[in-house]
Amino acid sequence: MAKRILTLLIALWSTGIYAQEQPKVGLVLSGGGAKGLAHIGALKVIDSLGIQIDYVGGTSMGAIVGGLYAAGYSGKELDSIFRSTDLTELIQDNVPRSAKTFYEKDDSERYALSLPFDNFKVSFPQGISGGQNIYNEFVRLLYHVKDVSDFNQLPIPFLCIATNIETGKPVLLDNGYLPEAIMASGTLPSLFEPSEVNGQILIDGGVVNNYPLDEVKAKGADIIIGVDVQDALAKREDLSSATEILVQINNYRTVNDMRKKVERTDVYIKPDIQDFSVIDFPRRDEIIESGEMGALQMITPLKEIESKQPTAKFSSPIAKNVMDSLVINRLILSGNDNYTRGYIKGKLRLALGDKIPFEKLRQGMGNLSATGNFKAIRYKLISNGLGTDLVLDLRENPNTMYIKMGAHYDDLYKSAALINITKKNVFFRDDVASFDFILGDHLRYNFQYYLDKGFYWSFGVNSTFTDFDEEIDFDLIRNNFDVLDNPNIGSISLDVTDLTNQVYLQTVFREEFAFRVGLEHKLLRYSTRTLSNLTMDGSEAFLPSNEGRVFFEDSNYYNAYGRLTLDTYDDKYFPTKGLFFDGDFHWYLFSSDFNDNFRPFSISKARLGVAFQPLRNVSLNIESEGGFKLGTSPVTSFDFVLGGFGNDLINNFIPFFGYEFLSLPGNSFVKAYARLDYQISSKSHLLFSANAANVADDLFRTGEWFTEPNYSGFGVGYGLESFLGPIQIYYSFSPQIDESTVFFSVGYWF
Numbered sequence: 001m002a003k004r005i006l007t008l009l010i011a012l013w014s015t016g017i018y019a020q021e022q023p024k025v026g027l028v029l030s031g032g033g034a035k036g037l038a039h040i041g042a043l044k045v046i047d048s049l050g051i052q053i054d055y056v057g058g059t060s061m062g063a064i065v066g067g068l069y070a071a072g073y074s075g076k077e078l079d080s081i082f083r084s085t086d087l088t089e090l091i092q093d094n095v096p097r098s099a100k101t102f103y104e105k106d107d108s109e110r111y112a113l114s115l116p117f118d119n120f121k122v123s124f125p126q127g128i129s130g131g132q133n134i135y136n137e138f139v140r141l142l143y144h145v146k147d148v149s150d151f152n153q154l155p156i157p158f159l160c161i162a163t164n165i166e167t168g169k170p171v172l173l174d175n176g177y178l179p180e181a182i183m184a185s186g187t188l189p190s191l192f193e194p195s196e197v198n199g200q201i202l203i204d205g206g207v208v209n210n211y212p213l214d215e216v217k218a219k220g221a222d223i224i225i226g227v228d229v230q231d232a233l234a235k236r237e238d239l240s241s242a243t244e245i246l247v248q249i250n251n252y253r254t255v256n257d258m259r260k261k262v263e264r265t266d267v268y269i270k271p272d273i274q275d276f277s278v279i280d281f282p283r284r285d286e287i288i289e290s291g292e293m294g295a296l297q298m299i300t301p302l303k304e305i306e307s308k309q310p311t312a313k314f315s316s317p318i319a320k321n322v323m324d325s326l327v328i329n330r331l332i333l334s335g336n337d338n339y340t341r342g343y344i345k346g347k348l349r350l351a352l353g354d355k356i357p358f359e360k361l362r363q364g365m366g367n368l369s370a371t372g373n374f375k376a377i378r379y380k381l382i383s384n385g386l387g388t389d390l391v392l393d394l395r396e397n398p399n400t401m402y403i404k405m406g407a408h409y410d411d412l413y414k415s416a417a418l419i420n421i422t423k424k425n426v427f428f429r430d431d432v433a434s435f436d437f438i439l440g441d442h443l444r445y446n447f448q449y450y451l452d453k454g455f456y457w458s459f460g461v462n463s464t465f466t467d468f469d470e471e472i473d474f475d476l477i478r479n480n481f482d483v484l485d486n487p488n489i490g491s492i493s494l495d496v497t498d499l500t501n502q503v504y505l506q507t508v509f510r511e512e513f514a515f516r517v518g519l520e521h522k523l524l525r526y527s528t529r530t531l532s533n534l535t536m537d538g539s540e541a542f543l544p545s546n547e548g549r550v551f552f553e554d555s556n557y558y559n560a561y562g563r564l565t566l567d568t569y570d571d572k573y574f575p576t577k578g579l580f581f582d583g584d585f586h587w588y589l590f591s592s593d594f595n596d597n598f599r600p601f602s603i604s605k606a607r608l609g610v611a612f613q614p615l616r617n618v619s620l621n622i623e624s625e626g627g628f629k630l631g632t633s634p635v636t637s638f639d640f641v642l643g644g645f646g647n648d649l650i651n652n653f654i655p656f657f658g659y660e661f662l663s664l665p666g667n668s669f670v671k672a673y674a675r676l677d678y679q680i681s682s683k684s685h686l687l688f689s690a691n692a693a694n695v696a697d698d699l700f701r702t703g704e705w706f707t708e709p710n711y712s713g714f715g716v717g718y719g720l721e722s723f724l725g726p727i728q729i730y731y732s733f734s735p736q737i738d739e740s741t742v743f744f745s746v747g748y749w750f
Contacts, residue, residue, distance in 0.1 A: 027216070029227050032273070038287050060210065067160065070154045091131075099369070104371065111748065147382060151178065159172060159173065159212065227271070271290045375398075412649070413440075447464070466496075504517060518560070518562075520560070522556070529550075553594060553595065588600060597635060602630045621677065624671065629668060639666060640652045656693060658711070683720060687719055688715075730743040
């Protein structure tokens, strides 16, 4: 018995001596933007040698890579994650179109420029990106350590550095919510908006401490392995962007600091990253490889460290339970002073208590972000025993008024400049009012007021005034209004004026469908200055004139309507995937009856489409469309008229390649359309379009809608996604007529 006790004491004594002799290894990772991806290559080499890291400290990109490594990801796993992630797309914080409500879709596809305009002063955003997409990804990757608030309790103890923008002092982050901490440390000025953590406004830690060597030593590290991806001071020809200039200014101090810190770093790894910039994320493969090469150059001192850790052979840590699904059974909100809980829940579209994929949570955050009402959306996922709490901390956008601008030209509305004023929280916490004033060849306006309740019934008011003129075949007027024929008149200039006022209720269901019911007043006026001395009974002859105006329609109409819409197209103008459905029913009940021929009638129409990519860089958009009139009223003012090109034609004017605007009339129609889009580059498109249609009176009653099409047309064009919106030019022709047409459009349609 005594012998066993003696043996145990000797073993314990030996272990104690060994524990004292085995040094603690600290890893310090500097900031450097995209250059920080070189840390991953260095970690792969460190892992391959079996070196155990006892502490990790990082700043900026070093904090991001270091935080993930400390949470259990190996260098090899990080390599796989970052190579498969489109970092540029994440940084741009683009909100997918599917995340936007129908109101927000219209809003984002109308204006070329939007600026805060509070107190009648124009201001600019604090950064290019709010970092929401990146934050979402951090939450997903770090879900397995979501309940670790003390970073010393991570698989590897961790710390990172941020900068308090108000005091200019460094902030040590070694506790809290890990995704929030590494996001704050990596908030590069001008690229990202500042982060708020525990009441402090924080930016990139590289401003004050880009290489936290002392902090890691203070944790107890005996040996420091440092990976430095900072640059020396750049020459003038290398300062090609605002971001590079800000980095240069910051480097004035850090270059001097590093001279002392390098001397205190036991193994100093300096990858060759001078050919890369801080925003060269698309060159990630090259940067990661440079980190690997830099570490291999220090292989001898690294092996010496490994030799001092005989029992610490590295086994690749595996980050378990990377979140792909979860159950959220409680929503805890803070910061929503101007927006109700119902509004936020309606945007999130999450059913509490149900198991959901993480992608659904990400989409919910995208829905909130798409509103533009929040400058930052930060959230925590915390276990509560039965499931997960979603603790949502909203940082509302202080700007509630915006000035927005756009410009457009097309063959119908001609040139136009748009000025918009948008005001949020006008009467209620969830409302928005918007007024478009459109100047150009034709004066127009568009007013909208919308009280958004998401899944619940929302309320809206619209008022739109539209005016344009178009040269049309006089037969169209003669066949649709009570006027006499005159063989001396081939065409006239038709002036169209439309004033529409709507009040409606709208709800969203099945996440993607919007259902709207409402009441509408419409003043519709068709007139011309080409003719004068005309009576509608034809008792006087047509006489050309430059004075006076002849009216074919000048009535007020009152109707009830319903509309069901599904729109998952990823782009309004150049869709590559998604579905579209728009069904509309108008029941015209009353009229001031300018032509003395009104009887109640209704108009029903629908459009169905799909977009997909059969080949890389090739997308196909196929749509079918149709409509008909119900009732015996002889009113023709709302008949369908096909022809022309465009996205936002009013009433029942339907675009149709091969024919000029307002060419093919009838009270019913069917149309098929297909477009092949070959994407030459990220913004350039070659377009090949074809359409076919039957249009006439009572097509569905006679059965002629199912016969061979009477009309067809084709278009070959080019499209460019520009700052103003899409630029499109089409050469259009039809085999039924000898003429060809060129359609031209610049900017978003409005």
